[in-house]
Amino acid sequence: MIQKELCQIISQTEIADDIFEITVKASMVSQIKAPGQFVHIRVADALDPLLRRPISISSFNSVKGQMTMIYRRDGKGTTKLSEMKPGMELDILGPLGNGFPVEEMEIGETALLVGGGIGVPPLYELSTQLIARGIKVIHVLGFQTESAVFYEQEFLKNGETYVATVDGTYGTKGFVTDVIENLGFDAIYACGPTPMLKALERLYSDKKMFLSLEERMGCGIGACFACVCHKADDPTGFSYKKVCSDGPVFRAGEVVI
């Protein structure tokens, strides 16, 4: 069930340039069904900024009733959010959307987790849950530059981790796809910029693959029709999927990205 809750901030840290990790106490944690779900955050009880910000859940702890989100400070809303301190309360709507299916893999299989930039965070909870199920994970994380890299150590604890930077200042120079061609795996789970998702879909159409999409949202619950996309089997027709409530995770080939 989706809840609207005032959640107390436990901690907030800048973990890379303009990348913030915020942890809150929230009873809605008990409602989280899968890694890759997101929350809709109202950053101020004010008219401006008016709308909520959709941010994915990067990890959660059911025992403590806490969840962590990682976001990039990129505009008016996220700047306000980054200024909030532990102890303050945050108006959160969630958990929203459908996450990554972890049950699609068998014990002993290998999952390739591919993240680009601010698409990396939801893969962390996914990685943790896959390992717990006896699935091997390989992480390929792409960033613009060295100062934007985050969570490499955390992912390393779970399994093999490769980092690529566009400018070559850290790890492999280039894109995530440059790293993947040398790896063996059974399925792909990915979240990141649309060009990255498109490239993965094109290059690995023979693999089982789940992609988390990003789109500008209004309500976040499926009522406003801001974030719709065409279905792949009806690319110019009237049928559609809503990224917020049918996604944000879709099986590759399900929708037009």
Add this chain to the structure above:
Amino acid sequence: MNRLNVELPGLNLKNPIMPASGCFGFGREYSQFYDLNELGAIMIKATTVEPRFGNPTPRVAETDAGMLNAIGLQNPGLEKVLSEELPWLSQFDVPIIANVAGSLEEDYVSVASEISKAANVHALELNISCPNVKTGGIAFGTIPEVAKRLTRKVKEVSKVPVYVKLSPNVTNIVEMARAVEEGGADGLTMINTLVGMRLDLKTGRPILANNTGGLSGPAIKPVAIRMIYEVSQAVSLPIIGMGGVQSAEDVIEYFYAGASAVAVGTANFVDPFVCPTIIEELPVLLEKLGFEHISECKGRSWKKHGELTYHRA
């Protein structure tokens, strides 16, 4: 004592608060948050003869104290609305106001004729003011003679009262209101969104794929108040007011301007509970202001002293 019940053509409302068309889908999503029976009415998403996918994304962009949208009247089409959405809504004891849209006069007439037969549709809202479709819509909403003609045609076929949704994107809103009154409208809903635009700082290009979109939210409330103030003095039709309503205070301001009921749009996206919250807060605010009933607030901005109900505050 019910301080909030309102009677309008076709609509016997337990309270004057309803979600605005396009901001509430067909109610399903919000029914997971609260009992829709609490609402005065529901204005459902615009319905066209055929299904529509709408515009490419991005379809929304935030603005200062508001938002732009260019959804493009996405809807499943008349047949599905009649066979799936309205029957689902019939589980609630809430009058439905069906928003009717189209590109041609005959489209409006077809939808109005069929949808007004549904048992839970108590009124139509004629959408002659959508700024986000290339043909029709807005043209009907900006030329008085065209609006009047369309209103008359729809009135001829509708089984329920017809409210016409006015566009603020006109020079003279009173002229439009008078035209649809002459066309036989039973009421007005106002205002639809204001045409606006936002540009991306990095690319310099419009953020919306449609380039322009309709501005809604608190930013447009003063425009709506002014227009309702003018129109309510010029015509004798009841007005359902809308534009940036977020609180019980906003609702009272709309009544002061001349509205008889109020719709809540964009605020549903910010707080899914906004409608029931306003309904709960209204009686308290009326008491504080010294009104026995919300109808006493109506037109207070322009009524002469002799016409006003005694104010004990």
